[in-house]
Amino acid sequence: MGTFSATDINENGQIVGYGLLDGILHGFLLSQSSEPPNPTPEPATMTLMGCGLIGLGVLGRKFKADKSRSETISAQ
Structure with missing residues (x-):
């Protein structure tokens, strides 16, 4: 597991941030999918x-x- 922090939301509505994973600093960018979910x-x-x-x-x-x-009755 790592520790991540969202730091900002840009003009496109994307969330940006950074965090540590296994002692290595990583940056991330979360974007919304353009297609709606099924x-x-x-x-x-x-x-x-x-x-x-x-x-x-x-x-x-x-x-x-x-x-x-009804078929049984009519046959009699």
Whole structure:
């Protein structure tokens, strides 16, 4: 681990500073990325999608059971 210190923010919004790492003095410049980060789905979105898929599966099974029951009744 090293000890670093941010000393200034320049006119471009970049953070500049210096620090010691393994006894050697280093300078650094932190710049903001020009591209926005990829959106991450929130847990609530994933939960809602999962519940919807489960609901579709239940409805599909119910529909299939009702269809086979009506075919059995009409065959008699």
